[in-house]
Amino acid sequence: MCGIVGILGTEAVAGDLVEALKRLEYRGYDSAGIATIEGGKLDRRRAEGKLKNLALRLSNQPLQGRTGIGHTRWATHGKPVERNAHPHMNDKVAVVHNGIIENFRELRGELTKKGYAFETETDTETVLHLVTDNLKQGLKPVEAAHKALSRLRGAYALGIIFAADDDLMIAARQGPPLAIGHGEGVTYLGSDAIALAPFTSKITYLEDGDWAVLRRSGAEIFDLAGKPITRPTIVSTASSLTVDKGGYRHFMLKEIHQQPEVISHTIANYLDLAAGTVEFPDLGIDLKTLSRVTISACGTASYAGLVGKYWLERYARLPVDIDVASEYRYREAPLPENGLALFISQSGETADTMAALRYCKDGGQRIAAIVNVRTSTMARESHVVLPTLAGPEIGVASTKAFTCQLSVLACFAIAAGKARGHIGPEKERELVQALTQVPRLMSDILRDEKPYEHLGHRLTKARDVLYLGRGISFPIALEGALKLKELSYIHAEGYAAGELKHGPIALIEEGVPVIVVAPHDELFEKTVSNMQEVAARGGDIIFVSDAEDGAAGCKVIEHLHLPKAHPFTHPLMASIPVQLISYHTAVQMGTDVDQPRNLAKSVTVE
Numbered sequence: 068m069c070g071i072v073g074i075l076g077t078e079a080v081a082g083d084l085v086e087a088l089k090r091l092e093y094r095g096y097d098s099a100g101i102a103t104i105e106g107g108k109l110d111r112r113r114a115e116g117k118l119k120n121l122a123l124r125l126s127n128q129p130l131q132g133r134t135g136i137g138h139t140r141w142a143t144h145g146k147p148v149e150r151n152a153h154p155h156m157n158d159k160v161a162v163v164h165n166g167i168i169e170n171f172r173e174l175r176g177e178l179t180k181k182g183y184a185f186e187t188e189t190d191t192e193t194v195l196h197l198v199t200d201n202l203k204q205g206l207k208p209v210e211a212a213h214k215a216l217s218r219l220r221g222a223y224a225l226g227i228i229f230a231a232d233d234d235l236m237i238a239a240r241q242g243p244p245l246a247i248g249h250g251e252g253v254t255y256l257g258s259d260a261i262a263l264a265p266f267t268s269k270i271t272y273l274e275d276g277d278w279a280v281l282r283r284s285g286a287e288i289f290d291l292a293g294k295p296i297t298r299p300t301i302v303s304t305a306s307s308l309t310v311d312k313g314g315y316r317h318f319m320l321k322e323i324h325q326q327p328e329v330i331s332h333t334i335a336n337y338l339d340l341a342a343g344t345v346e347f348p349d350l351g352i353d354l355k356t357l358s359r360v361t362i363s364a365c366g367t368a369s370y371a372g373l374v375g376k377y378w379l380e381r382y383a384r385l386p387v388d389i390d391v392a393s394e395y396r397y398r399e400a401p402l403p404e405n406g407l408a409l410f411i412s413q414s415g416e417t418a419d420t421m422a423a424l425r426y427c428k429d430g431g432q433r434i435a436a437i438v439n440v441r442t443s444t445m446a447r448e449s450h451v452v453l454p455t456l457a458g459p460e461i462g463v464a465s466t467k468a469f470t471c472q473l474s475v476l477a478c479f480a481i482a483a484g485k486a487r488g489h490i491g492p493e494k495e496r497e498l499v500q501a502l503t504q505v506p507r508l509m510s511d512i513l514r515d516e517k518p519y520e521h522l523g524h525r526l527t528k529a530r531d532v533l534y535l536g537r538g539i540s541f542p543i544a545l546e547g548a549l550k551l552k553e554l555s556y557i558h559a560e561g562y563a564a565g566e567l568k569h570g571p572i573a574l575i576e577e578g579v580p581v582i583v584v585a586p587h588d589e590l591f592e593k594t595v596s597n598m599q600e601v602a603a604r605g606g607d608i609i610f611v612s613d614a615e616d617g618a619a620g621c622k623v624i625e626h627l628h629l630p631k632a633h634p635f636t637h638p639l640m641a642s643i644p645v646q647l648i649s650y651h652t653a654v655q656m657g658t659d660v661d662q663p664r665n666l667a668k669s670v671t672v673e
């Protein structure tokens with residue numbers, strides 16, 4: 068998390084730094100700052116809160132330097148106040164950092180003993196003092212930075228500038244992504260190519276352990292031992308256009324409404340719509356003899372993976388081991404020979420998912436990644452990339468990326484079922500046909516948001532909300548609860564409906580809202596029994612279902628009708644109501660829908 072930019076320019080760079088930071092605000096928005104060098108002196112402006120506060124400060128107190136670095140922060144060490152905002156600097160050096168310096172306590176103790184006074188609670192300040200100390204020992208700026216890097220443990224992407232040389236910037240990567248941009252007599256640094264898209268499309272990605280010396284004339288890259296290395300320069304396709312809300316009140320609402328369109332694009336990439344067949348990319352592995360798939364991801368993406376498990380096991384008879392990446396990476400899970408490991412991520416940069424991917428790659432697995440950002444680290448490190456065609460997702464809460472992930476997984480389940488002999492031509496046509504109807508049926512749900520506004524108003528008064536689902540609806544219950552928590556800050560939990568009487572039923576009392584996701588499938592009657600148990604204890608049931616005759620006699624306070632769809636596609640259909648419930652609750656609560664508190668769009672630290 069945190070976004071980094073840097074420019075070695077030919078005129079004042081503050082405006083362009085802010086422009087680039089705007090494109091990185093998805094990485095954090097606790098505070099922001101920039102520092103530039105002017106007349107051999109470093110100067111900086113910082114502001115707590117959103118980037119607009121920094122822009123305002125700069126308009127009152129401009130910076131004129133032609134060399135500068137900028138940062139948008141997601142706090143790890145130290146409160147999100149101006150004092151802790153980056154860049155951290157003294158009269159010689161300024162530093163921006165994304166990541167966590169794990170040995171910062173030890174370094175802090177050592178530097179304090181040497182007489183360095185720490186002004187912040189951040190781990191980053193240790194980097195500043197280490198470099199400064201090396202300069203004081205007589206090292207030149209490049210050597211001072213290189214020596215400091217050798218002392219750091221943990222994860223970092225760094226940008227460092229020096230008052231004494233305004234044609235120098237040091238960049239270093241160990242974990243979080245970092246890209247160098249090449250312009251005409253101007254060199255750029257950014258956490259991703261998207262930040263640099265308005266200025267250049269010529270991009271060199273640093274790999275883990277790389278550090279680089281940037282000058283206006285270009286960049287030299289080294290490994291940690293100081294040996295020069297070459298990394299390819301590519302032409303990035305990241306768009307320079309800033310995405311707008313397209314007339315919607317929030318990005319999230321726009322993204323919810325884009326789902327019919329982006330799902331059409333995504334499934335068209337994996338299906339032959341005219342023939343009614345699946346056209347899935349060759350994963351470079353024999354799906355017929357495959358013994359198991361390992362799936363790992365975080366947050367919403369992990370719930371997409373859980374839906375994938377139900378699909379793959381049911382339709383392809385393919386066993387799936389799934390876990391959240393933060394657990395999986397340390398589980399030391401045994402891996403099958405010639406196994407397939409599948410990672411799911413909107414950003415393609417999530418630190419835990421990356422670590423799980425590397426564990427499986429080192430363990431000899433074939434690596435496939437379902438990602439939305441095609442230039443991401445995950446896409447670059449996978450053997451096969453399975454893109455979601457969701458387009459940029461700006462709202463921190465994942466919506467269209469989630470349903471596009473589900474779409475790819477559904478196509479994969481059909482392909483695997485076919486390859487393994489469990490889906491014949493007729494069934495294939497039936498399932499492909501079912502998927503092609505999803506965009507139209509979703510549009511039908513999106514046509515009337517009134518019931519959701521009404522429900523949102525009611526939920527603002529809730530202290531706890533339970534989500535229940537059985538079978539393939541269980542992950543949707545988990546996703547619904549996560550969405551409500553992150554957007555409205557109301558406590559919510561998702562449970563497998565059958566688990567209710569093993570504990571959560573104790574929470575039910577008069578008026579507790581219980582949102583039940585219940586497709587009219589072979590498990591419907593069982594879920595209705597669980598609803599009866601809730602109703603008997605005074606819980607308020609909100610029923611999300613395509614059941615035409617209502618909740619089979621059970622009293623519900625609201626029936627959110629889903630159109631009749633093939634049961635295979637139910638998780639896709641039910642995703643829309645759970646998104647709209649949280650969106651409208653958050654709007655009525657007055658929370659920051661697109662940038663909820665304490666969250667970041669891309670979680671590049673553990």
Ligand code: M6R
Binds near residue numbers: 420463553
């Ligand atoms: O970029 P990723 O898909 O890897 O991100 C994973 C999670 O951080 C993400 O889905 C998170 O849970 C969202 N805020 C949920 O809305």
